[in-house]
Amino acid sequence: MAPSALQLSTSPHFSSSHSSFFDIGGFTITRQSKVFLPSRRASLICRSSSTEKTGTPTYTTKVPRNANIAKLNAGYLFPEINRRKSVHMSKYPDAQVISLGVGDTTEPIPEVISSAMAMRSHELSTFEGYSGYGDGQGDKKLRAAIASTYYGDLGLEESDVFISDGAKCDISRLQLLFGANVRIAVQDPTYPAYVDSGVIMGQTGTFQKDVEKYGNIEYMRCSPDNDFFPDLSTVPRTDIIFFCSPNNPTGSTASREQLTQLVKFAKENGSIIIYDSAYAMYISDDSPRSIFEIPGAKEVALEISSFSKYAGFTGVRLGWTAIPKELLFSDGLPVAKDFNRIVSTCFNGASNVAQAGGLACFSAEGLKAMGDVVGFYKENTDIIVDTFTSLGFDVYGGKNAPYVWVHFPGRSSWDVFAEILEKAHVVTTPGSGFGPGGEGFVRVSGFGHRGNVLEASKRLKQLFK
Numbered sequence: 001m002a003p004s005a006l007q008l009s010t011s012p013h014f015s016s017s018h019s020s021f022f023d024i025g026g027f028t029i030t031r032q033s034k035v036f037l038p039s040r041r042a043s044l045i046c047r048s049s050s051t052e053k054t055g056t057p058t059y060t061t062k063v064p065r066n067a068n069i070a071k072l073n074a075g076y077l078f079p080e081i082n083r084r085k086s087v088h089m090s091k092y093p094d095a096q097v098i099s100l101g102v103g104d105t106t107e108p109i110p111e112v113i114s115s116a117m118a119m120r121s122h123e124l125s126t127f128e129g130y131s132g133y134g135d136g137q138g139d140k141k142l143r144a145a146i147a148s149t150y151y152g153d154l155g156l157e158e159s160d161v162f163i164s165d166g167a168k169c170d171i172s173r174l175q176l177l178f179g180a181n182v183r184i185a186v187q188d189p190t191y192p193a194y195v196d197s198g199v200i201m202g203q204t205g206t207f208q209k210d211v212e213k214y215g216n217i218e219y220m221r222c223s224p225d226n227d228f229f230p231d232l233s234t235v236p237r238t239d240i241i242f243f244c245s246p247n248n249p250t251g252s253t254a255s256r257e258q259l260t261q262l263v264k265f266a267k268e269n270g271s272i273i274i275y276d277s278a279y280a281m282y283i284s285d286d287s288p289r290s291i292f293e294i295p296g297a298k299e300v301a302l303e304i305s306s307f308s309k310y311a312g313f314t315g316v317r318l319g320w321t322a323i324p325k326e327l328l329f330s331d332g333l334p335v336a337k338d339f340n341r342i343v344s345t346c347f348n349g350a351s352n353v354a355q356a357g358g359l360a361c362f363s364a365e366g367l368k369a370m371g372d373v374v375g376f377y378k379e380n381t382d383i384i385v386d387t388f389t390s391l392g393f394d395v396y397g398g399k400n401a402p403y404v405w406v407h408f409p410g411r412s413s414w415d416v417f418a419e420i421l422e423k424a425h426v427v428t429t430p431g432s433g434f435g436p437g438g439e440g441f442v443r444v445s446g447f448g449h450r451g452n453v454l455e456a457s458k459r460l461k462q463l464f465k
Contacts, residue, residue: 068200071214073207077192077433078102084417085427092425098456100384100445101427103248103402107376107449109312109357110369116360117316117353124353131352136344138163138320139355145362146320150280150305154292160322160336162343163350163358167278167306167319168193174274174304174321175201177335177342182239185218187230189249189434189441191276194242212436221437224396224407228252232261237269243291244276246283249434249443250405251381251397253287259294266300272327272335273301278319281310281374283400298324302335309377309402309447310370311361318354377402380453381446387457388444391464402446405431409440416442424459 074080081101089097108114123129137143144158151160164170171193180202186194195217198204205215213219218238220230228250243262245254254262266273275291283289291301306319323336360366381398388395394407408416413430420426420442429445431438446453 066200068202071199071204071206072196073214076196077429080433081417081427081429084421088421088425095425096455097421097425097427098448098452098459099427100448100453100456101429101443103309103445103447105309105312105314105373105377105447107312107373109316110366110373112363112365112369113311113357113360117357120353120356134349134352134355136347136349137161137340138350139352139359142355142359142362143320145359146322149362149367150290151292151322154290155298156292156322156324160324162321162323162336162339163355164319164321164343164347165317165350165354166308166313167276167304167321169317170304170319170321171274172197173342173346174302174339175203176346177339178240178272183216183218184240184242185220185235185238185271186242186435187222187244187247188219188436189222189431189438190219190242191244191248192434194274195435212432212439219435219437222247222250222252223437224394227258228396229254229258229261232265235265237271239271241266241271241273242276243273244278245287246279246401247397248276248279248401249403249429249431249438249441251399251401251403251443252405253283253285253400256286256288256294259288259291259297263291263294263297263300267296270330271300273297275301275303276305277303278306279309279401280305281370282378282402284378285400287400292322292324298326300327302327307358307361310374311357311366312373313354313357316351316354316357318350318358376450377446380448380450383453383457384444384446387460391461393464398446404444404446406442406444407440408442411440413439413442420460420463424456424463426456426459 085097085099085101089095124131138161140158142163143161146161147156147158164173175197182203184194184198184203195214198217199214204217207214218236220235222228222230228247241262245259246252262273273291277290280289288294291297291303302321302323304319304321307313307316308319321339323339325334325336327335329335361370381402381404384404385395385398388404388406396405396407398404413432417428417430420428429443431441431443434443448456
């Protein structure tokens, strides 16, 4: 608990205005503000702090800081957005701030799913229904449901699926799997977790401010000029290729022809594709929903996905990684075998309550409910696309994804973010936070209550009319 949050039951008759250390039952707590000494019920000892006098710590350990973490350029994008939102709300306490920035779902979890979690939770209070550690790879019924629903005709089985506490967590576990000595490629712009986890793992050089890139990462530029798909003829070989489709942040979706090129490129180079399909259910045309729809992909790719944006599980935390048996390291050993060791060592399996909800997602009623949730957010993106299009902006995404990518040529993304927040009280996401290729764009999320999306549309039209 932070010192400022400490609550003490005290007597009003004694006080001290200086900083002091309180020793409560062996725990030492520092207070920097006015303190009331307690009544006779608690025994507290006041000690002076040399730290307060000098302003610097008097003791440090001999443990060095992780040099890779020190290489990170700034705070993670989304907490920084929330920080700026909080500052704005302090400045304008009466403003009704609408958040279309961080990609967090807003609509209730469908009852068919939440009731399954509630039932499983109640069962844990009974001798018959209680269970402790489960299979580290995940509940077999859930793995089988994912395999049959998403990969049934693609040659993957239940044993190829690993259940996790979210795709973002699996990104870091995969970085641990491949280690510090691999070189990675990412789309530019890209979801920042790929890059930041690579930096922390030690795969990269330092941040190069002049080009807004980390050394030893290949940034594959994706822009309107190349239909948001990189020119692979200009991309050097890397060990790992992170690829997200439908894409976060641009909302673009790779075509079957483009993904065929990507698989061919990976095979020629002996690379492994980490394919992020977290938004696949938003696809409404014939674009591939899985990399494994592409012939040969099982030899060069694995796939991560999530329940977060389908079933409202952003707080529940549940996802999966699918690793085909055909995917092998250079020595011929299966990638899945080593990932299973990572999972066994670093993870005791996803919550049994969350997995019960995941299994309910694959009932007929659950699949329909998830489809309804996705449809609702897609309607929100239609409103946002229409808003910016009517104002004359070049707008991308939105069709097969919950994100709209709006171009503000010649302007700083953070400046646009600040203007929209200051004048319209609407939170967006600056494109440059996703990499140098995002400069001049902002991402607007379709996750929001309908009334808020309509109100944001109204404010944006007033701002940019």
